Amino acid sequence: MHExxxxxxxxxxxxxxxxxxxxxxxxxxxxxxxAPSAGRGAGDLGRTPPKVNASRRGCPIRAEVRGGNGVTRxxxxxxxxxxxxxxxxTTPEWERRSADLWAAIDDYGAAEFRAKVGxxxxxxxxxxxxxxxxxxSAHDSTGEGEAAVPLxxxxxxxxxxxxxxxxxxxxxSSTLRALGHPETAVELLTAERDRATDHLDDAVAxxxxxxxxxxxxxxxxxxxxxxxxxxxxxxxxxxxxxxxxMAIGEEPSP
Numbered sequence: 001m002h003e004x005x006x007x008x009x010x011x012x013x014x015x016x017x018x019x020x021x022x023x024x025x026x027x028x029x030x031x032x033x034x035a036p037s038a039g040r041g042a043g044d045l046g047r048t049p050p051k052v053n054a055s056r057r058g059c060p061i062r063a064e065v066r067g068g069n070g071v072t073r074x075x076x077x078x079x080x081x082x083x084x085x086x087x088x089x090t091t092p093e094w095e096r097r098s099a100d101l102w103a104a105i106d107d108y109g110a111a112e113f114r115a116k117v118g119x120x121x122x123x124x125x126x127x128x129x130x131x132x133x134x135x136x137s138a139h140d141s142t143g144e145g146e147a148a149v150p151l152x153x154x155x156x157x158x159x160x161x162x163x164x165x166x167x168x169x170x171x172x173s174s175t176l177r178a179l180g181h182p183e184t185a186v187e188l189l190t191a192e193r194d195r196a197t198d199h200l201d202d203a204v205a206x207x208x209x210x211x212x213x214x215x216x217x218x219x220x221x222x223x224x225x226x227x228x229x230x231x232x233x234x235x236x237x238x239x240x241x242x243x244x245x246m247a248i249g250e251e252p253s254p
Contacts (some may be wrong), residue, residue, distance in 0.1 A: 110142035182214035
């Protein structure tokens with residue numbers, strides 16, 4: 001792997017090649033992408049020239065962009081390349097074919113579907129986090145949970161990012177519960193609930209509630225499920241949310 005110092009001149013040339021960068025107060029070599037601080041501009045780049053890893057097997061350019069707020073984001077590379085953590089890439093065309101395949105899962109037998117997903121995964125570079133995640137999901141969706149768990153772990157260890165990372169935690173935790181490891185599921189989903197927030201929050205809560213039931217914490221499970229449900233009622237949202245809190249001894253919101 002070649003490592004070089006990215007000067008402002010090189011930065012401009014890379015932009016002309018279509019690589020999209022996030023402005024930041026500080027950039028340094030790494031494999032995660034961080035959002036820039038509010039109020040920081042491109043002029044700050046001149047204060048600390050970033051170092052960049054260039055790799056033929058991953059994104060055209062890989063960098064760690066850390067802003068003062070420390071919030072993570074996924075950046076898009078040029079020429080239709082989707083850059084992910086760890087120098088991993090997929091393309092919109094690959095993502096489209098993958099989505100089409102998953103939409104047609106009922107048209108295939110279990111083994112055939114796994115093979116089709118495997119063929120798509122084989123198009124990605126060796127060790128690609130998305131490839132491991134897709135294989136894990138295919139096993140999980142066709143009744144092979146035991147084969148899925150190590151692949152989920154492999155994907156997460158390889159630096160899976162974005163929505164797929166959260167889906168991997170949810171799916172692996174659900175499978176671990178089904179395989180008789182609810183304590184591990186509770187641990188993983190509790191950590192995930194505290195780690196991030198997005199449109200999958202209620203999915204995290206729902207599967208955590210199931211795991212809590214299995215470890216004998218039914219009251220907490222009911223509170224969590226009702227709290228998630230309260231966001232979706234046409235009326236009584238605040239009342240149900242408060243009753244859910246009170247069920248586990250918490251104070252209601254004003």
